[in-house]
Amino acid sequence: GDSVTQMEGPVTLSEEAFLTINCTYTATGYPSLFWYVQYPGEGLQLLLKATKADDKGSNKGFEATYRKETTSFHLEKGSVQVSDSAVYFCALGPQGGSEKLVFGKGTKLTVNP
Amino acid sequence: DAEITQSPRHKITETGRQVTLACHQTWNHNNMFWYRQDLGHGLRLIHYSYGVHDTNKGEVSDGYSVSRSNTEDLPLTLESAASSQTSVYFCASSESGRQETQYFGPGTRLLVL
Numbered sequence: 001g002d003s004v005t006q007m008e009g010p011v012t013l014s015e016e017a018f019l020t021i022n023c024t025y026t027a028t029g030y031p032s033l034f035w036y037v038q039y040p041g042e043g044l045q046l047l048l049k050a051t052k053a054d055d056k057g058s059n060k061g062f063e064a065t066y067r068k069e070t071t072s073f074h075l076e077k078g079s080v081q082v083s084d085s086a087v088y089f090c091a092l093g094p095q096g097g098s099e100k101l102v103f104g105k106g107t108k109l110t111v112n113p
Numbered sequence: 114d115a116e117i118t119q120s121p122r123h124k125i126t127e128t129g130r131q132v133t134l135a136c137h138q139t140w141n142h143n144n145m146f147w148y149r150q151d152l153g154h155g156l157r158l159i160h161y162s163y164g165v166h167d168t169n170k171g172e173v174s175d176g177y178s179v180s181r182s183n184t185e186d187l188p189l190t191l192e193s194a195a196s197s198q199t200s201v202y203f204c205a206s207s208e209s210g211r212q213e214t215q216y217f218g219p220g221t222r223l224l225v226l
Contacts, residue, residue: 032212043203043217044156051212089156094211099144099163100171101215105155 002027006090006104013080013111021075021107023064023090032093033057033066033073034101039086047075047088080111115140119204119218127226132191134221136204144207145187146215147171147179149200156203162187163209194225 006023013019025033032051036044048057053068062077073090086109092102117138126132136145147159158171160179168179176198178190191198204218 034214036217043219044205044215045217046214049212049214094207094209094213099207099209099213100146100158100161103156105153 002031002092002095002102004090004092004102004104006088007107008105010108010110013109015082015111015113016079017111019075019077019080019084019109021088021090021109023073023075023104025071025073025090025092027071027092027095029095030068031095033064034091034093035062035064035073035075036089036091036103037086038089038106044089049093051093080109082111082113085109085111117204117206117216117218119202119221121221122219123222123224125224125226126194128194128196130194132194132223134189134191134202134204134223136187136189136218137185138204138206138216138218139185140206140208140216141184142206142208142216143184144209144215145181146205146207147177147187147189148203148205149173149198150203150220151200159189159202160187191223196225199223199225 034049035047037047048059050057050066056065090104146161148156162181202221205215207215
C-alpha cells in the first residue's frame with residue numbers, strides 16, 4: 001500500500017544552520033505531496049505542497065521538490081531560526097477516489113540560539 | 114474567517130465513561146477526519162466522513178464512533194473510555210480533490226484515569 005517514510009529525528013540544529021528532512025514515498029498513482037508543520041501545543045498546518053513531478057513547493061524559506069524518479073520530497077531550508085522549532089510531517093495526498101492523506105511519523109526539529 | 118474548532122480543549126475522564134469530543138468547521142467542507150496523535154505513532158486515522166450521513170472507519174476505529182448529521186459537525190464518541198485512549202485528538206476537514214489541503218483543529222487533550 002501507499003506509505004511515507006521520513007527521518008524520525010529528533011533533529012537539533014543551531015540557528016542559521018542548513019536543514020534537510022528526508023521524505024520518500026511509495027504510491028500506486030501520482031499523488032500530490034505535502035509538508036505540514038505542528039508548532040508546540042497546536043494542530044497541524046500546511047507548510048507547502050507540490051502537485052506534480054518536478055514541482056517545487058515553497059513557503060517561509062522552506063522548499064521541497066517533487067522527485068518522481070527518486071520518489072522523494074525532501075524538505076530544505078537554508079538558514080533555520082529558533083521559531084522553526086516544531087514537528088514536520090510529510091504526507092501523500094488523496095488519490096484513487098480516497099480523500100485521505102497518508103502521513104509520515106513526523107520529525108521533531110529543535111533549533112538552539 | 115473560516116475555521117475549525119474543537120471542544121473541549123482538555124478533558125479528564127474515568128475508565129468506562131462515555132465521552133464525546135466536538136468538531137465544528139465553517140469551511141463548508143464535505144470531508145472531515147478524526148486523528149489521534151501518540152508518541153512513536155505519529156497521526157493515526159480513527160474515522161472519516163465524505164458528507165452528511167456518510168461515515169467510514171479508519172485504521173484505529175475500535176472503541177470510537179462518529180455520526181454526521183450536518184456539514185459542519187463531526188462529533189467523536191468514545192463509547193466506554195479506556196486508558197489506552199489517553200491521547201491528543203485532532204479533527205480536520207478538506208474539500209474533495211487530489212490537491213486539496215486538510216485544515217486541522219487545535220486538538221483535544223484527553224486523559225482517561
